[in-house]
Amino acid sequence: MLMSEEHILRYDGTFDGFLTAVFHVFELKLLTVSFQRPERVQESLFGNTIEIITDLEKADRVWKGIKSKTSGTGSYRVYSSFLSEQAGVEVLLLDYLRQAFKSAIPMDSDFSNATVLKVSQIAKSVGREKHRMEAFVRFRLTNDGIYFATVEPDFDVLPLISKHFKSRYADQKWIIYDIKRGYGLYYDLEKVEVMQLSLPEGFDATKTNRDYFTASELEFQTLWQDYFESTNIKSRKNMKLHVQHVPKRYWKYLSEKLR
Amino acid sequence: MSFERTQEKLKILADAAKYDVSCASSGSKRSNASKGLGDATGMGICHSYTEDGRCVSLLKILLTNYCIFDCAYCVTRKSNDIKRAAFQVQEVVDLTINFYRRNYIEGLFLSSGIFKSADYTMERLVAVAKKLRLEENFNGYIHLKSIPGASDELMKEAGLYADRLSVNIEIPTKEGLKLLAPEKNREDFIKPMVKVKNEIIQYQSERKIIKSTPKFAPAGQSTQMIIGATGESDQQIMWTSNYFYKKFNLKRVYYSGYIPISYDSRLPQIGTDVPMLRENRLYQTDWLMRFYGFEVHEILNNEHQNLDLDVDPKLGWALRNMEHFPIDVNKADKFMVARIPGLGMKSVYKILQARQFRKLNWDHLKRMGVALNRAKYFLVCDSRDFERRDLTSPQLKSIILQNSTSKYQKILSPQLNLFG
Numbered sequence: 051m052l053m054s055e056e057h058i059l060r061y062d063g064t065f066d067g068f069l070t071a072v073f074h075v076f077e078l079k080l081l082t083v084s085f086q087r088p089e090r091v092q093e094s095l096f097g098n099t100i101e102i103i104t105d106l107e108k109a110d111r112v113w114k115g116i117k118s119k120t121s122g123t124g125s126y127r128v129y130s131s132f133l134s135e136q137a138g139v140e141v142l143l144l145d146y147l148r149q150a151f152k153s154a155i156p157m158d159s160d161f162s163n164a165t166v167l168k169v170s171q172i173a174k175s176v177g178r179e180k181h182r183m184e185a186f187v188r189f190r191l192t193n194d195g196i197y198f199a200t201v202e203p204d205f206d207v208l209p210l211i212s213k214h215f216k217s218r219y220a221d222q223k224w225i226i227y228d229i230k231r232g233y234g235l236y237y238d239l240e241k242v243e244v245m246q247l248s249l250p251e252g253f254d255a256t257k258t259n260r261d262y263f264t265a266s267e268l269e270f271q272t273l274w275q276d277y278f279e280s281t282n283i284k285s286r287k288n289m290k291l292h293v294q295h296v297p298k299r300y301w302k303y304l305s306e307k308l309r
Numbered sequence: 310m311s312f313e314r315t316q317e318k319l320k321i322l323a324d325a326a327k328y329d330v331s332c333a334s335s336g337s338k339r340s341n342a343s344k345g346l347g348d349a350t351g352m353g354i355c356h357s358y359t360e361d362g363r364c365v366s367l368l369k370i371l372l373t374n375y376c377i378f379d380c381a382y383c384v385t386r387k388s389n390d391i392k393r394a395a396f397q398v399q400e401v402v403d404l405t406i407n408f409y410r411r412n413y414i415e416g417l418f419l420s421s422g423i424f425k426s427a428d429y430t431m432e433r434l435v436a437v438a439k440k441l442r443l444e445e446n447f448n449g450y451i452h453l454k455s456i457p458g459a460s461d462e463l464m465k466e467a468g469l470y471a472d473r474l475s476v477n478i479e480i481p482t483k484e485g486l487k488l489l490a491p492e493k494n495r496e497d498f499i500k501p502m503v504k505v506k507n508e509i510i511q512y513q514s515e516r517k518i519i520k521s522t523p524k525f526a527p528a529g530q531s532t533q534m535i536i537g538a539t540g541e542s543d544q545q546i547m548w549t550s551n552y553f554y555k556k557f558n559l560k561r562v563y564y565s566g567y568i569p570i571s572y573d574s575r576l577p578q579i580g581t582d583v584p585m586l587r588e589n590r591l592y593q594t595d596w597l598m599r600f601y602g603f604e605v606h607e608i609l610n611n612e613h614q615n616l617d618l619d620v621d622p623k624l625g626w627a628l629r630n631m632e633h634f635p636i637d638v639n640k641a642d643k644f645m646v647a648r649i650p651g652l653g654m655k656s657v658y659k660i661l662q663a664r665q666f667r668k669l670n671w672d673h674l675k676r677m678g679v680a681l682n683r684a685k686y687f688l689v690c691d692s693r694d695f696e697r698r699d700l701t702s703p704q705l706k707s708i709i710l711q712n713s714t715s716k717y718q719k720i721l722s723p724q725l726n727l728f729g
Contacts, residue, residue, distance in 0.1 A: 162673040281324075284361075
């Protein structure tokens with residue numbers, strides 16, 4: 051077998067798992083590493099694979115270290131760019147953390163540093179997606195009295211929007227379900243919990259079916275669609291701007307765009 | 310709520326409200342402390358965009374489009390032959406709550422035609438807001454129109470329930486108002502604005518002493534002017550705007566390109582284009598005044614009464630004031646960096662932060678996303694490479710125009726393109 055300096059850290063794909071992996075990198079003084087998530091496992095001929103078992107205590111120590119070496123914005127950027135799930139983001143973040151731990155002053159705004167700039171750019175696109183979800187979630191009232199929404203965000207942003215929806219819709223039960231990643235947030239009037247649903251066979255998330263949704267639900271959707279049409283000024287039509295603000299991939303869950 | 314009747318009213322009263330361009334839902338600090346519905350802290354959210362590219366953030370409707378006035382520029386003027394409708398207070402409350410619960414909107418923007426009297430109308434607007442706050446425990450955003458001529462007592466009550474109040478002065482000049490709305494005068498618009506301004510100041514100072522003092526119109530006041538209906542100059546518009554910002558602490562002034570809605574000979578005829586490019590330039594000027602540290606007279610004055618259409622106002626100012634350039638981005642203060650054409654405030658702040666670590670060169674600026682195609686003629690950085698030609702303003706302008714494409718190209722080049 052070929053000996054190699056490269057170590058492959060196989061972790062569970064969670065942020066705590068990633069932080070645990072970072073802990074090992076520093077503890078074992080590993081130089082060249084790559085990361086592997088469960089859904090992207092491939093056997094590698096080269097390099098030693100290390101199985102990382104998520105350890106909340108170690109993760110917490112690393113997180114505290116990050117917080118002491120970066121500003122609030124900086125640590126938020128680390129977390130949110132991790133949620134981008136982009137290939138190679140772990141290596142980028144490791145590089146960022148190595149530099150941050152060495153730096154005497156917080157380097158979050160050193161935008162002429164390529165690593166800092168890249169992390170801030172990824173965090174920005176995740177932030178944009180977070181904001182879009184806060185805007186584009188469309189709840190529909192189910193027969194069980196739960197306001198239900200399905201989404202397919204580009205990045206794993208549900209953890210970032212939980213607080214926003216909790217403080218806004220404190221007096222109604224709601225579910226925001228990420229169809230792409232197969233999990234959702236459920237607020238039961240007390241707390242928000244992560245949950246998984248087995249959606250009924252043939253369930254079409256873009257249709258409002260009376261089997262699942264209240265009779266008035268369709269009426270309010272109609273009123274909303276009417277409003278959306280009436281408030282438009284035809285002599286100012288600008289579809290380019292429209293699509294720029296509401297990219298087509300989001301249309302299928304926007305009730306006003308279903309007509 | 311009868312669905313069909315509400316549906317018809319909604320169509321009529323949303324259509325009539327759409328010429329009010331304000332849709333801001335930010336700047337309030339109303340948090341959901343009592344586990345009710347809604348939260349108006351933090352930034353506003355545009356939940357959708359109409360096909361004209363405008364943000365949909367609030368349910369923007371009129372309570373009624375019956376009106377006793379006959380202002381020529383207004384679609385709900387008394388003499389206009391259109392369908393009329395009126396919402397009941399409860400209908401507006403139900404629509405707002407149900408739209409809000411579905412995450413369609415940030416809140417309500419309620420305006421109205423004036424029926425019977427100013428007070429009678431204002432009373433009903435206030436009743437909607439009061440019901441939403443007290444009965445529905447609603448903490449979303451509420452924008453109410455101040456009805457010119459409404460009593461001080463009603464305005465005070467309105468400010469306790471609404472996040473923002475606005476009264477549209479509509480016509481930028483007194484002469485224009487006289488021509489198009491002879492029944493109205495400037496003082497009627499200004500009186501409620503003064504009242505609200507004074508109450509805001511008073512409530513704010515009381516809050517400093519007693520923390521539980523209720524909020525009064527926490528998102529402040531705004532107004533709107535119609536552009537291009539009465540032949541006013543950009544100078545007149547922006548000086549009026551500046552006056553309102555300074556005198557009444559307004560949060561926003563909106564500019565609305567006149568959309569022809571009548572065959573009245575005093576107004577641009579139906580079919581005339583909406584002056585969208587001009588409107589855009591006015592907003593740019595507004596931003597320069599509010600965020601970039603420009604004084605209005607630097608951009609518009611007696612020698613220069615109208616904005617250039619072919620270049621943005623900051624570039625226009627730079628071309629007229631070449632002696633200030635080039636600016637060193639590694640040394641100049643914030644407001645000088647902000648004067649470099651092509652740099653937005655976001656880039657300015659990035660530059661200010663990043664230059665603390667090392668001197669920035671062209672490559673750094675480019676990677677950071679600074680738009681250099683215009684800026685490069687007006688700045689120097691950590692590089693020996695910079696614009697050395699001693700270009701005159703007209704030369705520079707023509708170089709910049711040749712190397713850029715405007716989204717308004719069609720408006721700017723009036724010649725017909727036969728082979729396009």
